[in-house]
Amino acid sequence: MALPDYEAWAIFAAVARHGSFTAAAKELNLSKPTISKAITRLEQSLGTVLFHRTSRKISLSTAGRSLLPHAQQIAHDGETAMEAARDTTHLLRGQVRMAAPLSYGLSHLAPVIAGFMTKYPEITVDVQLSDARIDLVEEGFDLAVRIAALPDSSLRAIKLRRIERHFVAASAYLERRGKPEHPSQLSEHDCFIYSNLPTPEIWHLTGPTGATVSVQPKCRLRTNNGTLELASLIAGHGISNLPDFLIEEYLANGQLTRILHDWHFEPIDLNIVLPPSALRPARVNALVDHLRDKLR
Known part of the structure; x- marks a missing residue:
């Protein structure tokens, strides 16, 4: 029995996240032909098309959309395993992607992120500020700061404080x-x-x-x-x-x-929201702990 092509699955997740072979190649530090060959290899092994390609853009096929959550989970688990190995050296590195509301991000989150970068010089942080609701899993975020009365969902939430x-x-x-x-x-x-x-x-x-x-x-x-x-x-x-x-x-x-x-209105809270999996890279846990300490 052949092993799954884990590399191709992770590359698929990266291409879907960026909507571009070139951007995925840059993120993964691979050549564009390597990216293209991996996607072709995965499509051939699955017997289905994952992306529709034109001269100007690519888009997920119906099969690609249905298989993307599996690719994201494979990539996530691989990163978590690598991070666990790095823990033995006590050196955290890599990227953490987070989303936050625009006004709160500018007024309160900015100095907290600066402090985190000082504390962990090997971790890069990608912060996207928007008041629009985002899908953490689909858009590839590790966590989000949200100010809301959260609906029941599979996401994990850590309440920081009440917002009046x-x-x-x-x-x-x-x-x-x-x-x-x-x-x-x-x-x-x-x-x-x-x-x-x-x-x-x-x-x-x-x-x-x-x-x-x-x-x-x-x-x-x-x-x-x-x-x-x-x-x-x-x-x-x-x-x-x-x-x-x-x-x-x-x-x-x-x-x-x-x-x-x-x-007054219905109470709302300041929350850290995380994807459903309890397994997270140590660098993500480091940022969660930092936010929990500084934003309470």
């Missing part, structure tokens, strides 16, 4: 338009809507007695990034609700004022 969201406005706006005393009054005010909420146009709030209310705010600004709202908030153009890490500085210096103190 507060209603805020500038004093100039409140002096001009008045301060709302109940969420129902938000329909009469200019509000900023964060479009990545589950129901951005309808706000579901819980009050001091546990009573709930759903309101449809009057939209003056709609965006998928909370940081963008800050300049317009400070300029007195409306009311928004934002996570504590974005507004703590502006509350402290008086540029923004909290309102509707007793009303």
Whole structure:
């Protein structure tokens, strides 16, 4: 019985991740012909086409999409075994890919990553910042930092801390338009809507007695990034609700004022999210431990 072509499976995973033979060759430090021959060899052994090729691009075939998770697992297990061997020398190296929200990444994650790079000079870090939800396994990420009430899934989650969201406005706006005393009054005010909420146009709030209310705010600004709202908030153009890490500085210096103190959204958490497998390269565990220590 012939052994599986582990190298070809790992190369398949790399090509699928990059969508390019050239980029995969660069990452793996192999020649482009070697990459092409490995894919051809794997396709012949499987009796199916993995990629559709044109002069301009490649794309996964139906069979390729169905087989990709197996290739990713093979590549992952191989990297984990190599990392375990390196552990014996106490030298961690290689790349860790992580995703994080844009605003939080810029305001809080950046110095933490800098500290990690100082601590582990042989580990390279690929950080992708976006407020869009990404698929860790399909897109080849080792971990993600997420701010959300996580749905049940096969992903592993490590809760770091609770994130509080507060209603805020500038004093100039409140002096001009008045301060709302109940969420129902938000329909009469200019509000900023964060479009990545589950129901951005309808706000579901819980009050001091546990009573709930759903309101449809009057939209003056709609965006998928909370940081963008800050300049317009400070300029007195409306009311928004934002996570504590974005507004703590502006509350402290008086540029923004909290309102509707007793009303809040469903709680959300700051989480580290990991693929389902309990086996991870030691370099990934090192970053997880560093984030857990610094972001709590």
